[in-house]
Amino acid sequence: MTGVGGVGEMPAGEFALRLSALRGTATYAAYLANASDLEAAITELVEELRALISDDAVVRIAPRGSEQLIADLAATSVEIVVADTRTFAAPEWKLADRRRSAIAHRGVLVFATTPASFADLMRNAENLASWLGGEVFAYPDHAPVAATQREARLAALRAWASQTDAEIVEAARAGTLPRDPEYAEWLVLLGHGELLDPAPP
Amino acid sequence: MERFYIDSPRSVSARIAAELEIAPATSHLLVGGVGSGKTTELLATQRRIARIPDIAALYVDVTRRHDIAKMTPGAILAQVGLALADQLQHLGPSAQVQAAHHVAHGAWKQSDQDYEGDQDAWEYVRRILVPPERVAADVHRARQVLDALLPRVRLKAPHVVVLLDGLDRIADLPAFEQLVIQDVKALSSLGVGVVLVGPLRALYGLDRVLVQRFDSLQIQPWIDVSRDAAGHDFLARVLTTRAGDAFDAPAIEPLVAGSGGVLRDLLSLAQSALVEAYMDGADRVGSHEVDDAVESFGRKHLQGLRPAELEVLQRVRTHGSFVQTSEDDLALLMTRRVLEYRTENQPRYAVHPTIEGLLQELSE
Numbered sequence: 001m002t003g004v005g006g007v008g009e010m011p012a013g014e015f016a017l018r019l020s021a022l023r024g025t026a027t028y029a030a031y032l033a034n035a036s037d038l039e040a041a042i043t044e045l046v047e048e049l050r051a052l053i054s055d056d057a058v059v060r061i062a063p064r065g066s067e068q069l070i071a072d073l074a075a076t077s078v079e080i081v082v083a084d085t086r087t088f089a090a091p092e093w094k095l096a097d098r099r100r101s102a103i104a105h106r107g108v109l110v111f112a113t114t115p116a117s118f119a120d121l122m123r124n125a126e127n128l129a130s131w132l133g134g135e136v137f138a139y140p141d142h143a144p145v146a147a148t149q150r151e152a153r154l155a156a157l158r159a160w161a162s163q164t165d166a167e168i169v170e171a172a173r174a175g176t177l178p179r180d181p182e183y184a185e186w187l188v189l190l191g192h193g194e195l196l197d198p199a200p201p
Numbered sequence: 202m203e204r205f206y207i208d209s210p211r212s213v214s215a216r217i218a219a220e221l222e223i224a225p226a227t228s229h230l231l232v233g234g235v236g237s238g239k240t241t242e243l244l245a246t247q248r249r250i251a252r253i254p255d256i257a258a259l260y261v262d263v264t265r266r267h268d269i270a271k272m273t274p275g276a277i278l279a280q281v282g283l284a285l286a287d288q289l290q291h292l293g294p295s296a297q298v299q300a301a302h303h304v305a306h307g308a309w310k311q312s313d314q315d316y317e318g319d320q321d322a323w324e325y326v327r328r329i330l331v332p333p334e335r336v337a338a339d340v341h342r343a344r345q346v347l348d349a350l351l352p353r354v355r356l357k358a359p360h361v362v363v364l365l366d367g368l369d370r371i372a373d374l375p376a377f378e379q380l381v382i383q384d385v386k387a388l389s390s391l392g393v394g395v396v397l398v399g400p401l402r403a404l405y406g407l408d409r410v411l412v413q414r415f416d417s418l419q420i421q422p423w424i425d426v427s428r429d430a431a432g433h434d435f436l437a438r439v440l441t442t443r444a445g446d447a448f449d450a451p452a453i454e455p456l457v458a459g460s461g462g463v464l465r466d467l468l469s470l471a472q473s474a475l476v477e478a479y480m481d482g483a484d485r486v487g488s489h490e491v492d493d494a495v496e497s498f499g500r501k502h503l504q505g506l507r508p509a510e511l512e513v514l515q516r517v518r519t520h521g522s523f524v525q526t527s528e529d530d531l532a533l534l535m536t537r538r539v540l541e542y543r544t545e546n547q548p549r550y551a552v553h554p555t556i557e558g559l560l561q562e563l564s565e
Contacts, residue, residue: 006503007501008496008500017480018476018480021475021479021480022476095270097370098264098268098269098370098372099264099268101367102264118504118505122504122506126532126535126536127370129501129536130235130236130466130536130537132501133466133468133470133498133501134469134495134498134499134501135473135497136497137497
């Protein structure tokens with residue numbers, strides 16, 4: 001199954017298991033997530049890695065640029081490094097590519113970033129890109145899951161009230177919708193949160 | 202690592218080492234795509250030269266101590282000076298060793314000049330990175346240091362060869378040319394042999410004149426696995442030598458084919474396939490694991506492409522035609538989306554095998 005950016009989708013736990021299998025090698029990997037999901041993706045990945053290996057075998061860094069990435073990597077001997085590189089654009093990747101010897105890491109280095117930043121890497125850091133091999137996966141996009149859950153809840157509400165979405169919206173506009181919390185939830189799920197507190201005529 | 206090294210059918214390191222054995226002070230440009238094994242060949246050259254009694258070989262990665270984007274003439278000489286100084290460190294401190302560090306990193310030193318009777322005058326020895334107008338002086342200064350260090354090194358081996366790695370990362374071809382004109386020329390004038398890994402783009406267009414400044418050009422090509430039986434066999438042996446027990450026989454062929462003849466990609470695919478087997482709970486890698494590894498690699502390899510580049514790739518995939526007319530086209534070669542084979546007289550172009558199927562899906 002493909003995820004954000006067109007690469008294969010993989011939950012954080014499964015990706016952590018893959019990375020743990022690569023211990024003892026010098027491996028470069030990337031984990032992609034939409035900007036809104038990236039924090040959760042990194043947190044989950046780091047937690048899963050720590051649970052699988054140990055707390056002190058994993059470190060999370062958030063370098064502001066390539067120079068700091070080089071300095072951070074030089075300062076750590078931790079085996080698995082998860083680098084939050086969401087702010088890296090073309091100039092940072094270009095510099096990282098030129099100075100790739102300085103970011104050579106004895107262990108696993110994961111670039112956790114957005115699809116846009118990763119596209120910049122692929123366009124501007126040809127050597128670094130070749131180090132990545134095929135270890136590039138995407139954090140599952142939660143939007144489709146949320147849509148499925150929303151639809152299931154709406155179906156439950158329709159069955160509970162024996163009414164349609166249109167009837168609920170019409171009643172809200174007329175000010176006749178009961179004040180039960182289920183109706184408020186219904187309106188929010190339909191994207192009509194503005195009808196919850198209609199302005200006085 | 203040496204036990205894993207397998208000679209390729211047309212070993213570049215064997216050719217370079219043979220030429221250096223005959224003429225130790227010659228210069229050689231080694232060019233190849235990303236992941237073609239240039240560094241491996243450079244290190245193999247070093248090992249081959251080590252077997253020749255009267256030649257000392259020094260491997261220097263010029264990007265390790267210096268930003269490649271700020272390479273100015275003298276920067277290679279300064280780093281060769283540091284490498285020579287490292288070699289002599291065990292003999293204890295010396296003025297020449299100290300001078301090598303001063304030239305590279307800068308230092309305050311007591312002046313040789315007599316400033317109006319001031320016996321304690323100090324002057325700053327600048328680090329080697331300087332504005333362009335100082336170039337000639339810097340090259341001269343760095344050359345002087347080498348001139349002083351080399352006799353001590355030559356007490357052990359009369360000939361010295363330096364193996365310069367990392368300059369393939371330089372994007373500024375005029376800057377690369379200046380380094381060749383100034384530093385490589387200076388090393389040659391000191392009787393030092395040079396093997397230099399250069400940028401692939403030096404092979405194309407107007408930049409090709411650069412090549413003529415070397416005594417020889419060695420190209421580390423991709424292996425055309427569909428037409429070069431010896432090359433195919435070499436890649437299969439690389440896998441079986443490193444991890445033969447881990448791969449079922451039917452897994453070897455698709456790995457070799459999927460690599461497109463790129464050594465680094467072969468190793469990446471093999472590693473990913475091994476991880477797939479681990480995740481599947483399998484003891485050995487079969488064709489299913491290889492398929493998964495090839496797909497993951499291909500999906501990554503398609504990232505960052507613009508529509509116009511995808512069109513070029515579709516043309517290469519369907520017609521095998523590729524004319525490099527722009528920087529974007531050249532980038533497709535540099536990033537191995539398009540592979541150029543030179544096994545036969547005519548160059549042959551193909552898309553990387555891992556993206557071939559995905560491109561077909563996109564076209565449907």
